[in-house]
Amino acid sequence: MTRPRIATASLAGCFGCHMSFLDIDERLFELVRHVDFDRTPLTDIKAIGPCDVGLIEGGCANAENVEVLRAFRQQCKALVALGACAINGGIPAMRNQFSLQEILAESYLDGMGLDQGQIPNDPEIPLLLDKVYPIHEVVQVDHFLPGCPPSGDAIWTFLQELLSGQAIRLPYTQIHYD
Amino acid sequence: MDWISLELTAAGFYANKYCCAHWRVGHPPREEAASVTHPPSPSEHALARQGSAPLDLLQILVDLQSSQGCLSAEVLEEVSHALSMPLAQVRGVAEFYHLFSRYSPCRYRVLFADNVIERLAGMESLLIRLCEHLGIDPGKVRCDHRVMVGTTSCIGLSDQGPAALVNGLPITRLDAQRIDAMAEHIEQTIPVGDWPSEWFQVTPNLLRADHLLAEPWEVGAALGVLARQGAAEVLDCLDQARLRGMGGAGFPTASKWRSCRDTPADRRFVVCNADEGEPGTFKDRLLLQSHAHQIIEGMTLCAAIVGANHGVIYLRGEYAFLLPGLLGVLEQARQSERLGTIIRGFPGFSFDISVEVGAGAYVCGEESALLESLEGRRGNPRIRPPYPTQRGYLGAPTVVNNVETFAAAARIVANGEEAYRLAGRGEPGTKLHSVSGDCPRPGIYELPAGTPVRELLELCGAQDTGAVQVGGAAGTLLSPAEFDRRLGFEDLPSTGSFMIFNRRRDPINVVQRFTHFFAEESCGFCTPCRVGTALLRDLADKLFQGRAAPRDLDDMHRISRLLKSTSLCGLGATAPNPVLDLLHRFPAQVQARLCRADQQPAFDLDAALAPARALTGRDD
Amino acid sequence: MTAYFQIDGVPIPFESGQTIMDAALAAGQYIPHLCHNPEFRPHGSCRVCTVRADGRFVAACTFPASEGAKVECASDELRELRNGLLQMLFVEGNHVCPGCEKSGACQLQAVAYYCEMLAPELPHFFPRRHVDASHPDLAIDYGRCILCELCVRASREVDGKSIFAIGGRGIKAHLLVDSPSGKLGDTDMSVHDKAAHVCPVGAILIKHRGYDRPIGQRLYDQRPVSVVGDVIQAEETRDD
Incomplete structure (x- = not known):
């Protein structure tokens, strides 16, 4: 039997979920005995290949997020929304209370201390979406693991159950939205 | 803000619940009034006419909307003070109903009926045309406070639409020519009362009559039977006729009346639900316009049986134009001792009916929401049980029936249950259907219960029909394979809406x-x-x-x-x-x-990128 | 003789006039709920307490208990419905739990945890709603309001002030504050009012005490709402 491949990515997030993933600590050794890692900041592989599990941290705030997310969806058998931002936009989605115009003007034109500001328009910079979107509004998501971040224990429980093909049930103290 | 003297609107007529002669046209201009010592404010006028209890709040607001053209923040504060009610509660009611405008006042408020039938008849382009003539965006008051153009839900004129309410009065049969003329009238400040009367023509449009409406109503016929036979026999008669509520839910009428009668109480009410809001329904419009005596007799019959002394007709705000006629019929009934403290043939029994006007809320057709609205509040449905027959209007046992149910009850009692049963096909009675959409003869058809859909389509001349929506938005959408199904409680219950879509329409x-x-x-x-x-x-x-x-x-x-x-x-x-x-x-x-992707974004991706593209001048 | 009905096969005693919810709570049987509070008249708006009584879906908080009734509460079907309702409450507002002072002591969260809701899997509305911080001791974040009307009822029935009401309708329904400006600071609301303590979510917040319990020690961190009880009970037993 081939070893399951896992990929991870952080979209509009803070990498906190990835840090929490590292918080499974010595259990990482056990994990790497059973799985291979594809694209993830841990391997520094830049392009994703066919995978069994994709863990997505962060919501979609710009066109690049959408592109990465779609690539993950195409390549992954199971896609997981990992953490609050992937699930409902999280903290970045607090910008949805304002229009993009208001936000960019405040940040780059009218904000305190700005002189002759201009809205960045370098084509290198991904275009912003009008809002930050939860990833399940862009692609189909198979599993949700809440938390800001989900605790290392919750991630460990989740991965164990997912990889063993069981129904995923987290103990009470491992379900939290913050 | 300059005082704007509004033209006489039919909605204004409702101002005095019993006597429209007391209604004055508009109010004195504020500037003039200021020279008089402490003239009553508009809200004081409204309170004087409508009462000053929290229960009167909705009617006060209807009055003020009619006289002021909008419910401004100041007006709402005045009402809140006068009624000693929290301002938030007053605002909550004002924000609930569609026909209230909380924008600044404007001389002309045009609300296009936005039902699917009107849309298919070109209402959108007519609305845009009018807005272009007037140089405004939909939903916004023009900066000179002259006009606003918006939409509202179905106003019960789908058989003669596209239609719109102008200051509460319906204009029917809108076309480009009429729109152009309306724009001119508005720009020339011609009062709505002086607009061509044919614009406001609402034809009854009864195209087929049967048991309920074929013969003219003989006033007193049903009450005569009640006087001769007694309540028990009359209830049995309704039972045997198997009369059920015509508003859509189909609850057995006699059971409802018995339940109200048998609930211990020192007062009871009879409420006529004339809040016909189901899209594509307009049969109650006809009954209220042309058969009000029959409705009133049905209500009186019910009152005499359950022991109620007061009845209320809850008239949807969109039908306020029917109010003068309705008040006239009520007054006639009083004059001839069929309403009031003396009712001919029933010594010791008194019964009168008042009209309360709604302000645009489909949910108020739900009987418990209607009662909330009657009590001046937001039209939220009540928790049930208790049911209205146990605890209804003002906490008293209340019968709430649809307009058509009261009319049918009167007819059944007058003509006998057998005639009613025989009028149907496989099930008792008849039903009024409001036919609209893709057919050459839209209008109202009274048909035997159990009539197949196909027959009604033939009657109204519909061809190449691709779909029919029976019973309004909440009803049933039929494909041609089902046109042999029968209109009636046994198969296809209906509120009376029958909307036809030809094969070129997109379901x-x-x-x-x-x-x-x-x-x-x-x-x-x-x-x-x-x-x-x-x-x-x-x-x-x-x-x-x-x-x-x-x-x-x-x-x-x-x-x-x-x-x-x-x-x-x-x-x-x-x-x-x-x-x-x-x-x-x-x-x-x-x-x-469907698109072939597993999933498409819940939002339009290109549209979501548009603001950033615009702000950065990029096109990638 | 005591009358009984059953919830998931467990006999529950009741007195005439009690609702399913009243009797269940009195018997220590938890039914998830948000807008219900035994101190106020039943409201029936959140529908989270939907159960099946003799086959019919009803709200436990408003439906009268009756002799011999068989009530289903914990079936998969009801769990799924309840989960759906909770998801609706999450997506219609702006519930950014990581950025909310009430997090950990929020009844919406707690009930969702109890119902094992992992995520609101519906499109989010992201409504634009403001924060009213005009009151010296209280703040309202309208984005978190779930329209349970507990504050409306508490202010009217207990405080005798009627500071809150509901305006708008449909998805635009919203909380109104009783002052011409619509600001809480312009009312006579006091931090000691009942209405200041009944909010099950972080919509009405008491100022100057945010994040006063460390994570792990907050109301619902260790034990579920079925054991801990409603926010309002916990608020009243707070020692400060």
């Missing part, structure tokens, strides 16, 4: 309009309806625009199930019907509209 578009209707009309009280109707609307838009994936259909099913199982009232429980009918009955059309 997805039709259903999309209904989802917008429900989202617009949900009262917002319970979670599933408040959120679910908005979710279904967005999903239907997505499907219509060709952006929906198979997964979105699963979401539609899931949300529909939630609405059906957990909603507080019938609005939420029936709101998914058109969506479910579309998915079940028009699968080919739905499949053809």
Whole structure:
């Protein structure tokens, strides 16, 4: 039997979920005995290949997020929304209370201390979406693991159950939205 | 703000519940009034006419909307003080009803009826045309406070639409020419009362009469039978006739009346539900316009049986133009001792009827929401039990029946239950159907219960019919395979709406309009309806625009199930019907509209990038 | 003789006039709920307490208990419905739990945890709603309001002030504050009012005490709402 491949990515997030993933600590050794890692900041592989599990941290705030997310969806058998931002936009989605115009003007034109500001328009910079979107509004998501971040224990429980093909049930103290 | 003297609107007539002669045309201009010592403010006028209890709040606001053209923040504060009611509560009521305007006042307020039938008849382009003439955006008051143009839900004129309310008065048969002329009248400041009267013509449009309406109503016929035979016999007669509520729910009428009569109380009420809001329904308009005596007799009959001394007709705000006529008929009835303290043939029994006017809220057709509205509040449905027959208007046992039910009860008692039973085909009685849409003869058809859909389509001359929506937005969407089904409680119960769509119409578009209707009309009280109707609307838009994936259909099913199982009232429980009918009955059309991706974003990706592109000047 | 009905097969005693919810809570049987509070008249708006009584879906908080009734509460079907309702409440507002002072002591969260809701899997509305911080001791974040009307009822029935009401309708329904400006600071609301303590979510917040319990020690961190009880009971037993 081939070893399951896992990929991870952080979209509009803070990498906190990835840090929490590292918080499974010595259990990482056990994990790497059973799985291979594809694209993830841990391997520094830049392009994703066919995978069994994709863990997505962060919501979609710009066109690049959408592109990465779609690539993950195409390549992954199971896609997981990992953490609050992937699930409902999280903290970045607090910008949805304002229009993009208001936000960019405040940040780059009218904000305190700005002189002759201009809205960045370098084509290198991904275009912003009008809002930050939860990833399940862009692609189909198979599993949700809440938390800001989900605790290392919750991630460990989740991965164990997912990889063993069981129904995923987290103990009470491992379900939290913050 | 300059005082704007509003023209006489029919809505204003309602001002005195019993005697329209006391209603004055408009109010004195404020500037002039200022020279007099402490003249009463508009809200004081309204209070003087409508009463000053919190229960009168809705009628006070209707009065003020009519006289002031809007409910400004100042007016609401005055009302709050005068009624010693929290301002937030007054605002809450003002924000609930469609026909209230909380914008700044304007001389002309044009509200296009936005039902699917009017849309298919070109209402959108007419609205845009009018807005272009006047140089305004829909929904916004022009800066000179002259005019605003917006939309409202179906106003009960789909047989002679497109139609619009101008300062509360309906203008029918709108076309480009009429729109152009309206714009000119508005720019020339011609009072609505001086606009050509043919614009305001609402024809009764009864195209087929049967048991209920074929013979003219002989006033006193039903009450005569009651006097001779007694209440028990009359209730038995209604039982044997198997008369059921005509508003759609179909509850046995005699059982309802008995339940009210048998609930111990020192007072009881009879309420006539004339809040005909189901899109595409206008048969009660005809009854109120041309057969009010029959309705009144049905209500009196009910009152005499259950022991009520007061009746209320809750008239939808959109039908305020029927008010003068209705008040006239009530006055005639009083003059001839059929209403009031002395009722001929019934010594010791007194019964009178007042009219209360709604202000645009479909949910108020639900009987308990209607009672809330009658008591001056937001039209939220009540928790049941207790049912209105146990605890209804002002806490007293109350019968709430539809206009057609009262008219039918009167006819059955007058002509005997056998005639009623024989009038039907396979089930008793007849039913009024409001026919609109793609047919050469839209109007009202009284048909035997149990008549197949196909026969009504033939009667009205419909050809090449692709779909029929029976019973309004909450009813049933039929595909041609089902045109042999029968209109009646046994098969296809109906509120009386019958909307016809030919094969060139897009059923997805039709259903999309209904989802917008429900989202617009949900009262917002319970979670599933408040959120679910908005979710279904967005999903239907997505499907219509060709952006929906198979997964979105699963979401539609899931949300529909939630609405059906957990909603507080019938609005939420029936709101998914058109969506479910579309998915079940028009699968080919739905499949053809799906996009092939597993999932498409819930939003339009290009549209979501548009602001950033505009702000950065990029086109990638 | 005591009358009984059953919830998931467990006999529950009741007195005439009690609702399913009243009797269940009195018997220590938890039914998830948000808008219900035994101190106020039943409301029936959140529908989270939907159960099946003799086959019919009803709200436990408003439906009268009756002899011999068989009530289903914990079936998969009801769990799924309840989960859906909770998801609706999440997507219609702006519930950014990581940025909310009430997090950990929020009844919406707690009930969702109890119902094992992992995520609101519906499109989010992201409504634009403001924050009213005009009152010296209280703040309202309208984005978190779930329209349970507990504050409306508490202010009217207990405080005798009627500071809150509901405006708008449909998805645009919203909380109104009783002052010409619509600001809480312009009312006579006091931090000691009942209405200041009944909010099950972070919509009405008491200022100057945010994040006063460390994570792990907050109301619902260790034990579920079925054991801990409602926010309002916990608020009243707070030692400060």
